[in-house]
Amino acid sequence: MSVLHPRTPATRSSITQEQRHGANGLLVLPALLMFVVFALVPLAGAVVLSFTQWDGLGDIGWAGRRNWSDVVKDPVTGNALVLTFKIIVVSWLVQTPISLLLGVFTAGTQRYRAALAALYFVPLLLSSAAVAIAFKAILDPHFGIGGAPGLHFLAQNWLGDPDLVLYVVVFVIAWQFVPFHTLLYQAAVRQIPASLYEAATIDGAGRLKQFRYVTLPQLRGTLITSSTLMVTGSLTYFDVVFVLTGGGPGNSTRLLPLDMYLTGFAANDMGRASVLAVILVVIGLGLAFALTRFTGFSRMRSEQEGL
């Protein structure tokens, strides 16, 4: 909490000065109100609803702990949890090295790299729905990209094979989000002082050694930022998966947020869905706090803080 007021040991006179010239704190209220009403209240609402029975239309009745015991025993939920953690880990392993290397690559000042960078970022412009629909067509075993000469190995039943589909989802998500993380790394690499590279060159370090001993250590903070965003963001891979696979085939891509949506809005069991929502929040906050604690991610927070 000490981050919140780093200027605490201010002198008495400067405090009164601040008070006289400072802004009216009430200006914070409209924004706060919007956030509380449309984010925090629903969050609390999810906890309440998890103890009720509601089909989404009719009256709400108390259900006690039944939803919770049902969900805990439900193998579909267990499956969703396993899939969610699997996708967090696999997509981190896929996205991080690619984003890091591309970030370093696009930070270079060569003309062709700038041109490539401009193209690399195009996926950022597409909505998740657009990305998913596009890949549904592209991955079609009959009329997709696998029909092109030389690319026949791509004609697989990508979305219909339960063993393949999770990796297809990982790929599509990487396609969509690697550009964003590349941007983070690119910005970070550009801020590494050139003198470090000059010194390394004088010491006789080649490209590989410069990357290993100058670039990588300097990117530590960004690695943590990017990883945190990636991991917490993994919990929200809903749109792409929903449109691309709808959770299928079977339940092989039924991730936690999707499980929640299908339970609530397809099976009309809002109580159980709310249990899943609460689990989602707990995992999300838990991961965020764990990453913050163990990696010093709070550094980023204190930079954002503005106090």
Next chain:
Amino acid sequence: MATTTTPAAGPRTRPAAPLGPARPRTVRSRPNVPAAVAGLVWLAVIILPIYYVVITSLRGQAGFFSGNPLAPTRNLTLDNYAKVLDSGFWTYFLNSVVVTAASVAVTVALSLMAAYAVVRGRGRLVRSAFSVFLLGLAIPVHATIIPLYYMITRVHLYDSLLALILPSIGFAVPVTVLILANFIRDIPRELFESMRLDGGSDGRILWHLVVPLARPALVTVGIYDALHVWNGFLFPLILTQSPDKRVLPMALWTFQGEYTVDVPAVLAAVVLSTLPMLAAYLVGRRYLIRGLTAGFSR
């Protein structure tokens, strides 16, 4: 193609090696061939799907079912685009514009006031508000969707554009406040104080000092918010229903459900829905990129 894959396979297995330092300006280095090759491989990964989408969207139905899907055919047609435009595209487009513009305008206005109060104000309220916004960064939107649905139906806003605008604002506020606060903090304190001594109210200070000085940050964060609202899928999916309230991502999804067989038309819709953002990218690439990394880099 077949000849280039073999040499490319080598450097791809050890991708760490080829990518050199970022600032070769002072030290003239030899061209980094493996890095260039790896860069081109990634370019193919990015561009091939986009190319497939564009070229297919220009094909007739007959052309789609036969032949090489990547070859540019002679019978390119804009019929698919005409079909999409005739299927209510302009309504959906307009809805998206309204939702995005309203959400972004209100978010930025409220967040600017809040950020100013956070930086220049003192007291318990301001400090705890700030901690609350920080917490907001870690809340997954999806977890709140059922209670939101309940609230929105209760106040009879279900299936209205306002139902999309309000929660969009609520969820955009935290990150917007944080980014703007970060920027306002860099405005020299003396400027605020001298304006205050001249009798300037908070309103005057905001309008005549903060807005002009923070304009780049306002544009940046506005674009960041706009991209998220424009591409948002969850709120429209849950909170709207009728065709005349559809926004573009929803329209894409339903269009794809209705025209399953007509892939070229569906892909034309994908292209059309992306064009506005592409135009924004071409005009203000710098702002867009800064907006995307705002608050996370440095």
